[in-house]
Amino acid sequence: MDAVDGNAIGGLLIDVFGAEMTAAGSTCATCGASRPVAELVVYRRGPGTVVRCRTCGSVLMVFVTRHGVTGVDLAGLASLGEPGSALSGTRDPGQGGTNKHAQ
């Protein structure tokens, strides 16, 4: 199975963040590359969802769902949905606009 992209996990991201996140900006903590979440590389084979940087390949986010509970690892991100990366979805742009931890 080929990689897909961040568009494919829009529903999962709404489950986790309570907001449309595919149009949100992201910054890789390893190489500093910034791009919309929709343009990140997403692998969905295996037990979880792995999101990688399209520039350097580093793991940015991992989601694993078991029995309706989703474990989330954002350690590869320097920022997510940072100011200036307009959340252009139909939902409350106030959500998901905070910086996530870098390490």
Added chain:
Amino acid sequence: METTAVRGRLTWQTAAVTSVTRETASVVTLEVNPPAWPGHRAGQHLEVRLTADDGYQAEREYSIASAPGEPLAITVERLDGGEVSPYLTEELRAGDELELRGPIGGYFVWEPGDGGPLMLLAGGSGIVPLRSILRHRHRTGSDVPARLLYSARTLPDVIYHDELSRCHGGVQVAYTLTRGQPPGWASHTGRINQALLAGVAWPAEARPLAYICGPTSFVETAAAALVGLGYPPERVKTERFGATGGH
């Protein structure tokens, strides 16, 4: 299933299938009527969930084929060996029910105010969200010029062929067929590449806005080619749906 919309949450709801339209040998369009659909934007998708008798569930994303304001519809391509698409394309009938939730996505969307000119590139069933965009453009009376290049295996694999043939009024449609052409075929052949796009795509100087949707390899090639032709990466929006499907 009773549904209560919670702000910021996607809720599964049971929709009635109101019509099933066969588009090609392996593709159908399903019109569905969820009880609490909040409306959608052109280019968005939704999720479908099937539950087996033993409780096993499979979820898939499908691009919305209809324009905002039209009856909600998805177009589904049968993938051999798939868990969900064979049921949706071969078994489902009008009057059946389907669990879905959405709309989803805020990146691969287009509104008339986003402008253009629009450069739309479709690989196989990647045409589906672009059809929603073209219909939205038409329904809103937008005069943004649009070009579509649609890569398909053969002419019978082209989804919405009749509708696309009727496009006019600022919309130009071109095809490239990758696995065989009918006699006298006058449009393009072979897989998409920069040389082909150099002849079909708006020049970068026109400040086009590009939307590319299809199998991952198609999208990678097409996006790199447009950037190679001078399109700024931030004006090239992409949506990849993996290795599945033909183009």
